[in-house]
Amino acid sequence: MKRxxxxxxxxxxxxxxxxxxxxxxxxxxxxxxxxxxxxEQARRLEQAGCEIVRVAVPDMDTVRLIPVLxxxxxMPVVADIHFDWRLALESAxxxxxxxxxxxxxxxxxxxxxxxxxxxxARGIPIRIGVNGGSxxxxxxxxxxRATPQALVDSALYHxxxxxxxxxHDIVLSLKASDVPTMVxxxxxxxxxxxxxxxxxxxxxxxxxxGLVKSAVGLGALLMEGIGxxxxxxxxxxxxxxxxxxxxxxxxxxxxxxxAQLISCxxxxxxxxxxxxxxxxxxxxxxxxxxxxxxxxMGCAVNGPGEARDADVGIAGxxxxxxxxxxGVVLRRVPESELLDALMAEVRAMDEQNRKD
Ligand code: SF4
Numbered sequence: 001m002k003r004x005x006x007x008x009x010x011x012x013x014x015x016x017x018x019x020x021x022x023x024x025x026x027x028x029x030x031x032x033x034x035x036x037x038x039x040e041q042a043r044r045l046e047q048a049g050c051e052i053v054r055v056a057v058p059d060m061d062t063v064r065l066i067p068v069l070x071x072x073x074x075m076p077v078v079a080d081i082h083f084d085w086r087l088a089l090e091s092a093x094x095x096x097x098x099x100x101x102x103x104x105x106x107x108x109x110x111x112x113x114x115x116x117x118x119x120x121a122r123g124i125p126i127r128i129g130v131n132g133g134s135x136x137x138x139x140x141x142x143x144x145r146a147t148p149q150a151l152v153d154s155a156l157y158h159x160x161x162x163x164x165x166x167x168h169d170i171v172l173s174l175k176a177s178d179v180p181t182m183v184x185x186x187x188x189x190x191x192x193x194x195x196x197x198x199x200x201x202x203x204x205x206x207x208x209x210g211l212v213k214s215a216v217g218l219g220a221l222l223m224e225g226i227g228x229x230x231x232x233x234x235x236x237x238x239x240x241x242x243x244x245x246x247x248x249x250x251x252x253x254x255x256x257x258x259a260q261l262i263s264c265x266x267x268x269x270x271x272x273x274x275x276x277x278x279x280x281x282x283x284x285x286x287x288x289x290x291x292x293x294x295x296x297m298g299c300a301v302n303g304p305g306e307a308r309d310a311d312v313g314i315a316g317x318x319x320x321x322x323x324x325x326x327g328v329v330l331r332r333v334p335e336s337e338l339l340d341a342l343m344a345e346v347r348a349m350d351e352q353n354r355k356d
Pocket of ligand 1: 264265266267268269270297298299300301302303306
């Protein structure tokens with residue numbers, strides 16, 4: 001897949017854009033003043049594979065979270081600021097790695113200049129986050145509603161305010177909860193500028209629908225080579241956002257790390273509880289570091305062949321199943337031992353790979 005050429009920026013140790021891999025980010029949702037809860041959540045996110053973490057900074061008191069988080073986790077910390085330019089200056093001084101703020105909403109040129117200079121002096125990029133639900137009046141009046149072009153015009157308007165002060169370390173997001181609107185907005189933005197794009201479907205919903213909308217919206221864009229960093233927004237524990245984002249990147253072929261489960265939908269040929277078996281295998285694969293495909297197939301007749309692509313797998317039979325590698329049967333295993341036999345093989349491959 002040919003990725004869109006973008007200008008690279010750096011949020012601390014993570015590069016966004018250019019040839020950098022698409023990074024996964026999430027946002028803390030513990031109460032802003034509860035330092036311990038935010039630290040605990042940030043650590044869980046990092047452990048789950050989050051690469052950039054954003055925290056809401058609604059007032060001066062919460063700026064103190066920034067150095068605490070920087071100490072607690074090694075991933076870059078982003079301050080999410082609405083309207084108050086002084087919070088941006090304080091966050092920059094507190095060592096934040098990136099700031100999300102819309103310069104058109106902070107009250108005039110002098111303030112934009114101060115924020116641009118503070119960020120430039122410390123190498124901090126700014127994300128301009130345009131959102132369909134909070135689009136500024138002039139764009140709503142011009143387009144009648146939050147159309148894709150209205151979102152792009154708004155994002156470029158904010159960017160131009162920073163460009164005036166020769167600030168170009170910009171990331172853009174153009175989120176909408178309507179997937180076709182969001183996809184088209186990002187396509188238009190990708191054609192209109194070279195800034196890296198932070199992809200997201202906003203107010204996507206609870207876990208099931210949020211994941212579907214994000215997979216469709218982010219997936220469509222990522223498959224076209226558009227997108228430099230992603231956030232899946234879910235009304236759920238943010239650790240689930242990280243898992244979902246990583247799964248979307250894997251499904252798009254943009255990540256190849258850890259084990260991927262392949263399992264068949266089962267059919268009338270299935271004689272064992274494949275649904276239960278697959279549900280048990282999936283969490284056990286979470287600790288595997290080596291990229292591999294692991295298959296759990298319903299029948300011995302078609303399973304090994306249909307999962308020829310898998311590095312290792314099992315296929316159910318009538319009381320007895322098959323353990324196979326790359327489509328070649330290794331041995332027959334009693335049904336009660338299938339799970340253990342598969343996982344022993346997976347762990348051995350993982351260990352061998354780590355030694356190599
Ligand atoms: Fe059916 Fe066997 Fe294919 Fe699974 S692998 S869908 S059980 S034919």
